[in-house]
Amino acid sequence: MWGFALHRWKWFALLTIASAILALNALTGTLKPMAEVVWLDIAGEGGAALLVLIWLALMLNSRPAGRVTNLLSLGLSGIFVAYWQDVMDEVIQLPTTIVWDHWLESGAMPVGMLLLTLGLYHWHKEQQAICDQLRKREKLFREHRDFDRLTPLTRAGYLREHLALASRRATPPLLLMMELPDFDADRRHLGEQDGQRLLQEVAELLLLNLRRDDLLCRYAGHRFAALLTDIDARQALDLARELEQAVAAFAFKSGQGRTHYSQLVVAITEAGADTPEAWLERANRDLDEVRRRRAANVAA
Amino acid sequence: MRGGSHHHIGYQRDDRFVPCHHHPALLLEMVREQGLDDHKALRHTGLFPDDLLDTSARLSPRQYLQLVHNIRRLHPDPELGFRYGQTLLPGHYGAISTLLGNAAHLDQALITLEDYQPLITPLLAPRIIRTGEYCCVQWLDSCGAGNEYRFLVESMMSALASVTRWLSGGPLPWTFQFSYPQPDYPEHYQVYLGSQLYFEAQMDAMLIPAHYLNQPWPRGSHTARAVSEQQCQEQQLALGCDTSLVHQLYLALIERIREPPSLDTAARELGLSPATLKRKLKHHGTHFQDLLDRARKHTALHLLQFYGYNSEQVARYLRFNDNTNFRRSFKRWTGLTPSACQQLVDRAMTALKPL
Numbered sequence: 001m002w003g004f005a006l007h008r009w010k011w012f013a014l015l016t017i018a019s020a021i022l023a024l025n026a027l028t029g030t031l032k033p034m035a036e037v038v039w040l041d042i043a044g045e046g047g048a049a050l051l052v053l054i055w056l057a058l059m060l061n062s063r064p065a066g067r068v069t070n071l072l073s074l075g076l077s078g079i080f081v082a083y084w085q086d087v088m089d090e091v092i093q094l095p096t097t098i099v100w101d102h103w104l105e106s107g108a109m110p111v112g113m114l115l116l117t118l119g120l121y122h123w124h125k126e127q128q129a130i131c132d133q134l135r136k137r138e139k140l141f142r143e144h145r146d147f148d149r150l151t152p153l154t155r156a157g158y159l160r161e162h163l164a165l166a167s168r169r170a171t172p173p174l175l176l177m178m179e180l181p182d183f184d185a186d187r188r189h190l191g192e193q194d195g196q197r198l199l200q201e202v203a204e205l206l207l208l209n210l211r212r213d214d215l216l217c218r219y220a221g222h223r224f225a226a227l228l229t230d231i232d233a234r235q236a237l238d239l240a241r242e243l244e245q246a247v248a249a250f251a252f253k254s255g256q257g258r259t260h261y262s263q264l265v266v267a268i269t270e271a272g273a274d275t276p277e278a279w280l281e282r283a284n285r286d287l288d289e290v291r292r293r294r295a296a297n298v299a300a
Numbered sequence: 301m302r303g304g305s306h307h308h309i310g311y312q313r314d315d316r317f318v319p320c321h322h323h324p325a326l327l328l329e330m331v332r333e334q335g336l337d338d339h340k341a342l343r344h345t346g347l348f349p350d351d352l353l354d355t356s357a358r359l360s361p362r363q364y365l366q367l368v369h370n371i372r373r374l375h376p377d378p379e380l381g382f383r384y385g386q387t388l389l390p391g392h393y394g395a396i397s398t399l400l401g402n403a404a405h406l407d408q409a410l411i412t413l414e415d416y417q418p419l420i421t422p423l424l425a426p427r428i429i430r431t432g433e434y435c436c437v438q439w440l441d442s443c444g445a446g447n448e449y450r451f452l453v454e455s456m457m458s459a460l461a462s463v464t465r466w467l468s469g470g471p472l473p474w475t476f477q478f479s480y481p482q483p484d485y486p487e488h489y490q491v492y493l494g495s496q497l498y499f500e501a502q503m504d505a506m507l508i509p510a511h512y513l514n515q516p517w518p519r520g521s522h523t524a525r526a527v528s529e530q531q532c533q534e535q536q537l538a539l540g541c542d543t544s545l546v547h548q549l550y551l552a553l554i555e556r557i558r559e560p561p562s563l564d565t566a567a568r569e570l571g572l573s574p575a576t577l578k579r580k581l582k583h584h585g586t587h588f589q590d591l592l593d594r595a596r597k598h599t600a601l602h603l604l605q606f607y608g609y610n611s612e613q614v615a616r617y618l619r620f621n622d623n624t625n626f627r628r629s630f631k632r633w634t635g636l637t638p639s640a641c642q643q644l645v646d647r648a649m650t651a652l653k654p655l
Contacts, residue, residue: 156487179491184386184462192387193333220379220487288495295470 007060010073014056017077018084021104025085029094042090049083052076068126071119078112150196151203154217159225162215163276166229172271174236175279176226177287178206178243181265181294183222194254201252202262209246210239225283233268240266265290309570310545311418313362313443313584317539318422320347320357322393324367327384328352331375341370361423361443361544368448378485381451382492385458389420395531396420402528403467404520407513410437413460416532417442417543424452425547426460431606434652435513438505438598442544444585450480453504458492460506467517474508475651477501498648502601502634502641507652546584546591553595558619560595563588597633604638605645611638 056076063069085104094101148155166173180186180202187195199222206224207216215227228236247264254260267286271279311317318324328341338349345366351357359367372380390401396412396419403409410428417425425442428435437460445452457476465471475496476489482499483489489497536542543551549570553560561569566588567577581587596618603609603617615626630638 156485184465187386188466192330196333220485220491221382223487223491284490284495 006065007069007073010060010077014077014080017081021081021084021088025088025092025094025101028098029092032091032093036093037091042087045083045086045090049080049087052080052083056080068119068122071115071122075112075114075116075119078108078115080112082106082109082112148218151200151218153203153207153224154215156217156219156225159215159217159219159227160276160280162227163271163279166227167271167276167279169229171230171232173227173229174231174233175269175271175283176228176236176240176243177219177267177269177283178224178226179265179287179291180222180247180262181291182263186260186262190254190260194260198252198260198262202247202250202264205246205250206243209243223287233270236268240268265294308540309572310541310543310548311361311422311539312545312580314360316358316360316363317418318359318361318364319355319393320351320359321353321355322391323388323422324359324364325352326387326391327367327371330380330384330387331371334375336371336374340374341367343370345370364423365443365445365448368451372448372451378483379488381454382458382488385455386462386492388455388459389463391420393420395528395535398524398528399532400463401467402519402521402524403517404522404525405514405517406435406464406468406472406508408520408525409464409467410435410513413437415542416536417547418539418541419532419535421456421459422544424456425543426456427551429602429606430510430513431602433510434507434606435510436505436507436602436606438503440504440547440550442547444546444583446585450483453478454488457504457506461493467519468515469518472508472512474506475648477503477505477507477645477648479504496648496651498644498651501644501648502636503598507648509652545580546586549581550591550595553592554599557595557599558617560592593633596629600630600633600638601641601645604642605649611642614638 056073059072059076060069063072082105085101085108089101089105163175180198183195183199186198190198199218203216203218203224206226210216210226211228211231213229217225219225228239231239244264244266247262250262252260252262265287267283267290269279269283269286272282274282324347328338331341332338342349345359345363347357347359347363347367390397396416399416400409400412400420403412410426413420413426414428423441423443423445425440427438427440429438430436439453439456441449441452461472461474464474471494473496474494475498476493477498478500479502480499482497486497541548549566552566552569563577564574567574570577572580578588581591600614600618603614604611609617611626611630612623615623618626620626620629627637630636630641634641636644
């Protein structure tokens with residue numbers, strides 16, 4: 001979440017403008033007699049102004065600074081200013097010689113709407129770009145509860161749902177189970193914080209090396225799973241080697257700036273006629289086997 | 301320390317003896333990285349954020365459990381217990397950490413855990429059973445953990461699996477057995493513990509072939525052990541007990557399971573009136589008959605699982621007059637008949653047999 005501090009100037013500017021309008025009205029006009037005040041109008045226009053402020057707060061709270069945010073806030077501010085002047089008109093009688101109030105009311109609204117539309121258009125473009133980036137992390141549908149708190153990936157629950165979907169496809173999909181076999185020792189050596197960061201960075205590295213349509217998730221702890229569709233065994237093997245090499249070549253920097261190298265072990269498991277749960281279990285067993293063989297090689 | 305005079309009977313839920321800056325601070329630190337508010341996490345624990353930095357501040361088991369409860373509610377990620385466990389042992393708790401970190405082999409590490417349980421695992425007590433062929437580390441609720449029990453099992457099993465992997469220089473072939481059904485997050489059990497998992501298997505235990513007990517570990521330093529062991533003894537002496545009231549009574553019942561004492565006798569031996577013992581047990585969410593049943597159930601399970609006893613032999617060992625009576629009691633303890641239970645534990649045992 002992006003807090004108040006990031007957008008402090010936007011709020012400050014809006015507050016200044018709103019106060020300026022209030023001051024200008026108060027200085028040049030006179031208060032209407034009670035009898036002439038239509039309370040329903042005040043409630044309607046004041047309520048609208050308040051709602052626009054709430055939209056602005058919600059929007060700013062969920063967005064980082066940037067062009068899209070600027071356009072959206074300018075647009076909403078314009079609309080707010082128009083309503084604000086409307087409220088002023090309800091309680092303050094301005095001399096007929098003054099025209100700026102009319103300009104504020106009728107000008108700020110369309111300009112604000114235009115800017116808001118422009119902002120929404122760019123927001124839509126931005127969303128497309130983000131979706132593109134998220135492609136390998138989430139497929140087809142979004143479920144925020146499945147997102148990992150540690151890495152930018154989804155979790156095992158999300159993977160299980162996709163295994164069921166994928167196993168209905170014509171070409172049998174493959175599951176890559178991957179693990180940093182020395183992570184537990186590395187974590188003790190690097191410390192908790194650097195250990196978590198290592199996992200995050202390895203997650204990014206795996207994402208970069210996977211194909212556009214592959215789904216990567218953090219299965220649990222230091223184990224990752226990638227679901228590959230439309231791929232043959234040869235290609236999958238190549239991909240697995242590439243992932244191993246990418247992790248082996250990755251020079252992780254600890255908090256103190258020291259370089260740390262890791263190893264990745266990968267097991268490839270084909271979908272069978274069994275259930276997704278059984279498939280996952282086979283994949284985990286295959287990974288255990290690969291890890292055992294590696295440990296035996298290291299010992300020899 | 302509060303309640304110090306009662307300590308020969310074992311520590312209780314409200315005795316403040318767990319150093320705040322040990323386990324509780326680790327747990328809090330873990331969720332703090334995720335932006336959790338300290339004040340919310342410490343709600344109803346009677347603690348303030350400053351207490352966690354105060355090396356003299358102490359927590360009672362009840363306060364520690366409340367902290368676990370708060371954090372699990374605020375941060376409902378099922379991975380938390382396992383990650384927390386990974387960081388627990390040997391830890392940075394002074395002498396006890398040095399002692400554990402310098403174990404010369406698995407057996408020494410397990411002896412350390414069991415002997416100095418209040419210093420290193422106050423809420424969940426390990427009981428080590430060596431049968432010649434196998435070694436079983438059973439985890440038992442020592443203070444009435446209630447809903448937090450599974451979290452504690454997850455974290456202590458993850459802690460022991462991780463620390464023994466680190467100290468021995470490679471993963472050890474533990475088999476895991478759980479009293480509860482498989483939770484809907486088996487992935488964490490698979491990754492943090494291993495692939496040999498048996499749920500709905502009557503007890504929470506970790507099993508390993510006995511020949512791993514004495515394989516030398518690379519880190520053990522004899523001098524460091526000798527010095528730290530002395531300090532641990534002093535600390536435990538100051539505490540005035542080796543374990544909790546509930547666990548102490550459970551162990552006493554196990555020891556005399558063929559002729560178990562009555563509530564009155566047990567109370568007298570502890571220097572308490574029967575009414576006081578009753579009240580104290582109730583405060584820990586249990587009662588005398590419950591503990592006795594637990595002790596009998598576990599003895600029966602161990603005989604079936606590790607010593608190859610059949611149902612009749614177990615009945616005779618536990619001095620039941622007839623088999624029907626025993627089967628009825630067994631069903632009450634476990635929800636299973638002895639033969640169904642036998643089949644269940646046999647599955648776990650085949651996984652343990654060397655390839």
